[in-house]
Each structure stands twice: as C-alpha cells, then as structure tokens.
Amino acid sequence: MDPSVSAATVGRLPAYLRAAIDLSASGLASVSSERLSEEAAVHPATMRRDLASLDIAGTRGVGYDVKYLIVQISHVLGLNQEWPVVIMGSGNLGKALANYGGFSERGFPVAALVDIDAELVGTTIGGVLVHAPPDLAELVDRENIMVGVITTPPGVAQEAADLLVSNGIRSILNFTPTALETPADVTVRSVDIATELQILSFYRQRGLAADVGTGVPLEP
Amino acid sequence: MDPSVSAATVGRLPAYLRAAIDLSASGLASVSSERLSEEAAVHPATMRRDLASLDIAGTRGVGYDVKYLIVQISHVLGLNQEWPVVIMGSGNLGKALANYGGFSERGFPVAALVDIDAELVGTTIGGVLVHAPPDLAELVDRENIMVGVITTPPGVAQEAADLLVSNGIRSILNFTPTALETPADVTVRSVDIATELQILSFYRQRGLAADVGTGVPLEP
DNA sequence: CAGTGTGAATTTCTTCACAGCG
C-alpha cells in the first residue's frame, strides 16, 4: 500500500531477515510479530508497520509465514542476485576482508583487490588477485563489480572513491574515517571502528547502556 | 544547560571531533557552525544544538574555537583516558584488528586476544599475546580492560559475550551477525558487514542514494 | 480469538528563523 520505505525501515530489514532465518532453522513455520520482533530487538508495532510498508503481509490471528518472510525480505534487499565487490587497499583490513568467508557466503563475492603497491600487484590474497588501479575499468566490466569497499589508508580514501565513481561504481562501503565526497547518486555507508568505540566510551563513562530511553544525563 | 544528551547527538560527536581535528590540522583556529557542519555532513542548526546540549559554547559573531572544541568533545567522549580492549576470537577479523594500528592510536590499546584454539594460545599476533578463555578474569583485572570486541564465529558469539559480562565488561563491540543477549547495563554496538552490504544493495537496486530525503519509492 | 494492519496519539529529531550577544 504505502509506496515508499523509510531509511529507518531499510536499516532494520537485515535484522528481520536474520531473525527469520534463525527461526526457520529452528523449524518454526510461522511467527507472530511479537516473537520475531523480540528476536530482532524491535517493537512489534514497528515491525508490523515496516513489513506492511513493503507489502509483506501476515495472516490475522496467526502471524507471518517464516519462509515467505525470508523470500520477500531477500527480494526487497536484492539478495536474489550476486553483488561482486572490489576491495580497494590490501592493508591489514583489506587482507582480512579478502580472507573473510562471510562476503561470498552472503552473496557479495570478492572479485578483486586493488592496491598501488607494485610489490603486491599480481599476488593472491585469500584466493583473490591483487590488481593495479588502472586495471579497475576492465575489472568492473569483466567481473560485473557492483560495490567498492575502501580499506586504504585514510589519506588516499578520497582518491580511491573517485576512482570507483569514475568507473561507474555507485555503492561504496567505506572503512576509513574519511568523510567521502561523492556525486548525489552514489550511496556510501561508512563503518568506522573508532566512532563505534568512542560511542561505547561515552556511555561507559556514564555507567549507562546505549539504549536507556533517549536522553542521557550529563555530568554536573 | 540541557541536562541530557540524545542518542542521535552522541552518534554525531565522533564526526564533529574528526572534523575539528582536520580543520585544526589545516591551521584553522576558529570555525563557524556553517563550516564545521559542512565538514561533518550535518545541518548547521543540528550541530549548534548538539554542542549547546553539551555546554560547548561558541562565540557569537565569530564561531567556535577549534582547539576548545577538540578538548571538550574529547572530554565528553571520555577520550582523555585509555580504554584497553580485549579481542575475543583470533580468526581473520580478530587478527586483522590486532594488527590494525588504528586501535591503540586512538586510545583503545589492544591488551589481549582470547581464543579457544589451544594451538594459538601463547602465540603473538600483531604484538598481542593470545590467551585462553579462563585467563580472562585475570586479564581484565591486570590490564584494566574496559571493552570487549567479539570477532568469534557467530555460533559462539553469545558465549563470548557471556564470558565478558561475567568478568565485569560492560561495553561490547560485536562484529558478528548474532544479536547478543546482555544485561540492561551493558552497552553493545554491532557492526555487521553483511547488514551494510545489504542496505547498499537495497538502494543500488533502486538506483538511489541512501540519503534521498526520507522515503524511498518501492517498485510497482 | 489471536494477532495483523493501521488511524491516531505521542515522542523524538530536525530545521526554520530570529532575538541577542560579542
């Protein structure tokens, strides 16, 4: 019914999907929003509204069909196709991600690594070949790369982003603390470990969990 | 003035801090909210309100003193002390994080790794010694560990969390896709790479950036 | 009759717009 999906809703979909997969694995065929939302740590009404906004319907008096949930949410997230990924920068993090099975397993195969270090170019990390930056154009084309992951040093992150963008990549996952400048039609998600740790220390310092209501008292 | 800080505000503080540090590095002594908020990709009024809620004041007609901003935000985030970290699980990601300089550099020294693999216990990764799980109690005590980072396989993430909690750790950074159950006074931040990629593919599928207003049209 | 789907109420967060201060 509702023709649009809010960013907040999108942010929760992966959690719903995981919850549904978990419940399915434990043999459940049908769930109430109560049960599923508990699993996903969300308010039941929020979950029902989210699913309704995606036209994912349950059965009144019964709940949601777990298999159907998985299929529908996967579809909305675009997980019925593969999204090949290129990792820019083969430092510690880049290497770890290339070795990390989780990517391909979840539909995001690591198609290539790119690094400026001539020593590394041509070597293989976690079964993935390291290429030189100028090769990117061809790679994107040949491997049908959809997503760029930036794990370079912060100083050259913008450069890496520019290179991705100029080669037609419009989805970027940025692991550096750099705020990237990109055209409006490029989606960037940033994951900064320092940011996460700093937020943790804010709450820790006050002896409070992060989800205590909405307001956190300040020291006098 | 305002005695409380909202979660939304806390989430933006690290970005303000980074922006201030960057501007300071380029020699700027004073910034307007206009300039700083641009750097942090936030609305100027939002930034002024955030800072005001922390009692961080600027000078009317001038702006904010950059050095003062850095000191104050750092203080609010608790960055004037060190927060030693223990990494649970020395698989690919755990190893990468141990090797990753960024932690210690930013006040979160990696004090120890913990792994169940007896082969790994006693070895050193990135200068950090790997310990057996039963050693955690002593480690927490001796190294004054404040934060637990979980990089185990998803199946044992809850176990790792339980171990952390039972040893008094109340801040957890979880890199697994598992939704952890913890007492109410424990703060958990989760970073799941698959979640981020799935959100990217949602928007990519629709040819839209993530920040286009608030509602995203659904396919017909 | 259990549990969805959703108007309406509420809460939270953002942005406007301007008074007021340095």
Added chain:
DNA sequence: CGCTGTGAAGAAATTCACACTG
C-alpha cells in the same frame, strides 16, 4: 555585523490501542 543559541514549527519515527479478519 556575523554568528550563536534557542523558542517555535515542522517532519519523522515510534508506540498505543483497537477494529477487523482469517
């Protein structure tokens, strides 16, 4: 004069609560 600090307005998101349906 320029820019902060903030009341007031506005927009979004969440939650309540219940009519309604399988």
